[in-house]
Amino acid sequence: MDDASLVKRYQLGDIRAFNELANRWQSKIHRFSYGFFGNADDAGEITQKTLIRVYKKAGELEEPGKFSSWIYRIANNLCLDELKRAGRRKSSPLGSWSEQIAESENHIPSRQLESKELGVIIQNALLTLSDDQRVVIILKEFEGMKFREIAEILDESENTIKSRMYYGLRSLRKILTEQNIQPEYLNYD
Amino acid sequence: MTEQEKHNRMMDYLYDEMSDTEKREFEELLEADAKLKKELEELQATRKVMGTVSLDSDELKPFSLSTDRNSESENSSKGDTKLYRLMKVGMAAAILLAGMMALAFSGVQFGKTSDGFYLAIGNQPEPVQQGISEEDVMNLLAQIQQDNTLVMAALAEQTRQQQNEQLEEALNLLTAYYDQRRQQDLLLIAEGLTQLEEDTYYRFLQTDETLGDIIYALSNP
Structure with missing residues (x-):
C-alpha cells in the first residue's frame, strides 16, 4: 500500500495506518535530520517532532499524493527552527572545522582513511555549508530525490535548487581537497 | 548560454535528469569547453566520495502509537516526551x-538540635533528653577498647594456632612423601642388583659352555 492510501486510511481514523507511515518514514526523517545536524540526539528529537506533527496534521492534508514532499517540508522547517532556537551553535563556520582537522591530524593520507572516518569528514563538511545548500545536498545525494521534488518540498524553482546543488558540491569539493582526500577518492578514473 | 545555465545543465547531466537529446548536446558542449569538462569531472569525483558513506545512525528509537483511537490525546502527550517531562518537573x-x-x-518548625532533628508546630521544643555524660562516654570507650583488645588477642592466638597446624600438616606430608620415595628407590636398587646377578650367572654358564666346546674340539681333532 502506498503512502497516499495510508494517509487516506488514517484520515478515516485508522491509527494502524499512521503507525505504518511512521515505520516507513522515521528512518528517512532521522537520516535527513542527522545530515542536517550531524548529531543523533537532535536527529531523534526532530524525527519525533516531525512524526507528532504528522499525527496531528495529516488529517487535514488535502493532497495525500504529496505526502512525501509534505513530511520533508515539516522536517526541514523543524530543523531550521531548531537552528534558530539554538542560536546557530549547531552549525560550523566554513573553514574553521577543516583548519582544526588539518592541524590536529596533519593531513591524513587518503589511503589511511576508513569509511567511518570519511563519513565523519563528510558529515562535518556538510555542517559547514549554508542551510539552503545542505538541505538540497542531503535530499539529492542521500535521499535520491529529483530536482523537481526538492523544489516542491522547499517551495523554490528548480533552477534555484540546481544552483544550490552546484555551489554546495563545489564547497564540498574544496573541503575534501583541503583534507588531502583527493589522491585516492577524488581521481577521475 | 550563461554560466548559470551551464551549471544547471551540468547538475542535470551529473544526476542523469536529461533526455538523450539534451545529453548529447551537453556532451558536445563538454568537448568544446575543457574548463567545463574538468569541473564536471571534479564534481563527479566529489559525488563518488559521498557515495562511499551513509548518514545512517544506529540510535534511532522506534516511534509508534497505540491503535486505540480513544487514547489519542494521551498518546499525543506521551509522544511529546520533552514537554511531558517539563510538565512533571513544573x-x-x-x-x-x-x-x-x-x-x-502555619508556624511549623523544622530544624536540628544537638539531640537530632525536630518538627513542631509553634516554638522550638525543649530538649527532653540530656544524653549521656562525658564520664559515661569515657567508660564506654574504655570498655570498647578493652573488648577490642581481647578480641584482637583471641584472633591473633587463633591465627597462630591455625598457622602451626598448617605447618605441621605440611611437614607430615613432606615426610611421608620423602619416605615413600626412599622406599621406591630401595626397591628399584634391589631389583637392579637381582637382575645384575642373574645376568652374571648366565654369562658364566655361556663362558663354561664355550670353553667346554673348545676343549672338546682340541682333544678330538
Missing part, C-alpha cells in the same frame, strides 16, 4: 513551593 516544583509556603504560614 508540577513537582509547584507542590514543593506550596508545601513550603504552608509550612511558613
Whole structure:
C-alpha cells in the first residue's frame, strides 16, 4: 500500500495506518535530520517532532499524493527552527572545522582513511555549508530525490535548487581537497 | 548560454535528469569547453566520495502509537516526551513551593538540635533528653577498647594456632612423601642388583659352555 492510501486510511481514523507511515518514514526523517545536524540526539528529537506533527496534521492534508514532499517540508522547517532556537551553535563556520582537522591530524593520507572516518569528514563538511545548500545536498545525494521534488518540498524553482546543488558540491569539493582526500577518492578514473 | 545555465545543465547531466537529446548536446558542449569538462569531472569525483558513506545512525528509537483511537490525546502527550517531562518537573516544583509556603504560614518548625532533628508546630521544643555524660562516654570507650583488645588477642592466638597446624600438616606430608620415595628407590636398587646377578650367572654358564666346546674340539681333532 502506498503512502497516499495510508494517509487516506488514517484520515478515516485508522491509527494502524499512521503507525505504518511512521515505520516507513522515521528512518528517512532521522537520516535527513542527522545530515542536517550531524548529531543523533537532535536527529531523534526532530524525527519525533516531525512524526507528532504528522499525527496531528495529516488529517487535514488535502493532497495525500504529496505526502512525501509534505513530511520533508515539516522536517526541514523543524530543523531550521531548531537552528534558530539554538542560536546557530549547531552549525560550523566554513573553514574553521577543516583548519582544526588539518592541524590536529596533519593531513591524513587518503589511503589511511576508513569509511567511518570519511563519513565523519563528510558529515562535518556538510555542517559547514549554508542551510539552503545542505538541505538540497542531503535530499539529492542521500535521499535520491529529483530536482523537481526538492523544489516542491522547499517551495523554490528548480533552477534555484540546481544552483544550490552546484555551489554546495563545489564547497564540498574544496573541503575534501583541503583534507588531502583527493589522491585516492577524488581521481577521475 | 550563461554560466548559470551551464551549471544547471551540468547538475542535470551529473544526476542523469536529461533526455538523450539534451545529453548529447551537453556532451558536445563538454568537448568544446575543457574548463567545463574538468569541473564536471571534479564534481563527479566529489559525488563518488559521498557515495562511499551513509548518514545512517544506529540510535534511532522506534516511534509508534497505540491503535486505540480513544487514547489519542494521551498518546499525543506521551509522544511529546520533552514537554511531558517539563510538565512533571513544573508540577513537582509547584507542590514543593506550596508545601513550603504552608509550612511558613502555619508556624511549623523544622530544624536540628544537638539531640537530632525536630518538627513542631509553634516554638522550638525543649530538649527532653540530656544524653549521656562525658564520664559515661569515657567508660564506654574504655570498655570498647578493652573488648577490642581481647578480641584482637583471641584472633591473633587463633591465627597462630591455625598457622602451626598448617605447618605441621605440611611437614607430615613432606615426610611421608620423602619416605615413600626412599622406599621406591630401595626397591628399584634391589631389583637392579637381582637382575645384575642373574645376568652374571648366565654369562658364566655361556663362558663354561664355550670353553667346554673348545676343549672338546682340541682333544678330538
